[in-house]
Amino acid sequence: MRAIRIDRFGSPEVLDLVEDRRPLPGPGEVLVRTVATGINPVDDKTREGAIGEGTPPLPLTLGWDLAGVVVDGGTSQLRAGDRVFAMSHQLDTARGTWADLVALPAEAVALAPRTVSLVEAATLPLPGLTALQTLDWLAVSAGERLLVAGAAGAVGGLALQIARARGVAVDALVSRDGQAAFVREHGAGLVSTDPAAFGGRRYDAVFDTFGAFVTEAVADGGRYASIATQAGPVPDLSARGVRTTVHQVREDGAGLAELARLVDEGALRPRVHATYGLHRIGEAHERFREGGLTGKIVVTF
Numbered sequence: 001m002r003a004i005r006i007d008r009f010g011s012p013e014v015l016d017l018v019e020d021r022r023p024l025p026g027p028g029e030v031l032v033r034t035v036a037t038g039i040n041p042v043d044d045k046t047r048e049g050a051i052g053e054g055t056p057p058l059p060l061t062l063g064w065d066l067a068g069v070v071v072d073g074g075t076s077q078l079r080a081g082d083r084v085f086a087m088s089h090q091l092d093t094a095r096g097t098w099a100d101l102v103a104l105p106a107e108a109v110a111l112a113p114r115t116v117s118l119v120e121a122a123t124l125p126l127p128g129l130t131a132l133q134t135l136d137w138l139a140v141s142a143g144e145r146l147l148v149a150g151a152a153g154a155v156g157g158l159a160l161q162i163a164r165a166r167g168v169a170v171d172a173l174v175s176r177d178g179q180a181a182f183v184r185e186h187g188a189g190l191v192s193t194d195p196a197a198f199g200g201r202r203y204d205a206v207f208d209t210f211g212a213f214v215t216e217a218v219a220d221g222g223r224y225a226s227i228a229t230q231a232g233p234v235p236d237l238s239a240r241g242v243r244t245t246v247h248q249v250r251e252d253g254a255g256l257a258e259l260a261r262l263v264d265e266g267a268l269r270p271r272v273h274a275t276y277g278l279h280r281i282g283e284a285h286e287r288f289r290e291g292g293l294t295g296k297i298v299v300t301f
């Protein structure tokens with residue numbers, strides 16, 4: 001089977017399309033044939049060597065996300081032929097999804113949304129689980145006010161939509177005026193490129209996707225979650241009674257099932273910027289690095 005591996009760190013040129021051994025699913029695992037996968041910032045950082053400590057030893061198959069078809073459901077409820085999607089915590093397990101066949105714990109896999117293609121489903125696992133798990137930590141409920149910093153990005157765009165589906169009032173900090181239409185269309189109220197527009201400590205919760213640290217936005221007694229690990233911890237706001245965290249995503253089949261439900265109910269819309277065949281993986285990475293995207297870069301098998 002084919003896999004995308006690196007045996008050294010560097011530019012997209014280090015990405016190699018290789019022949020690899022077919023994985024043998026262990027107890028409790030499911031074997032999936034990959035149809036599509038997405039490129040996430042962590043893949044780019046891993047390839048470059050920017051993760052540092054915590055990167056599994058080389059050579060390494062990259063990739064966190066997949067959408068595909070079950071080949072062997074093992075002892076799980078899943079059956080051969082089921083359409084599924086999954087997130088593999090590739091840095092923890094060295095189990096990359098950029099391969100024709102991937103064996104994963106059944107608990108990390110869920111039935112894909114019925115109403116979208118597997119290409120669209122492949123945009124969801126890592127960004128969607130990050131959005132869902134962080135919103136759950138923030139515990140924002142209907143009628144509360146949430147600020148999403150980076151609301152037009154992959155994680156931010158899904159967080160905005162999930163929060164709106166939960167009846168939360170969402171404002172949006174974006175990087176460019178061109179992103180305003182997208183976030184307004186998905187129900188954002190106040191939209192600005194200026195962090196100062198969100199002062200006054202009036203938000204019950206802040207979801208920070210890029211290390212904006214807009215701490216003057218959060219109300220006393222509120223919650224502030226960042227996912228920007230590389231930006232370091234959120235400043236200590238305990239004197240104001242604000243709880244803070246830097247959330248780390250985890251494998252979560254139940255979370256994926258929740259994302260699938262939201263998609264099928266029309267509350268969550270996947271976004272594909274462009275699709276590349278596996279043999280164009282280098283080009284796909286170059287496009288990802290250029291930025292200015294309106295959705296995910298998807299790679300098809």
Ligand SMILES: NC(=O)c1ccc[n+]([C@@H]2O[C@H](COP(=O)([O-])OP(=O)(O)OC[C@H]3O[C@@H](n4cnc5c(N)ncnc54)[C@H](OP(=O)(O)O)[C@@H]3O)[C@@H](O)[C@H]2O)c1
Pocket residue numbers: 040041042126127130149150151152153154155156173174175176209210226227228229246247248249291292293
């Ligand atoms: N901790 C975890 O478990 C976890 C999980 C997933 C992701 N992450 C991290 O979270 C970050 C976001 O991931 P993602 O997939 O959502 O990336 P993304 O799609 O690139 O989204 C980031 C968004 O933030 C915007 N942004 C960046 N700098 C900004 C600024 N100064 N002002 C306003 N907006 C700004 C970007 O705008 P432009 O497009 O204009 O740059 C983009 O819309 C990445 O660093 C990723 O590694 C962490």
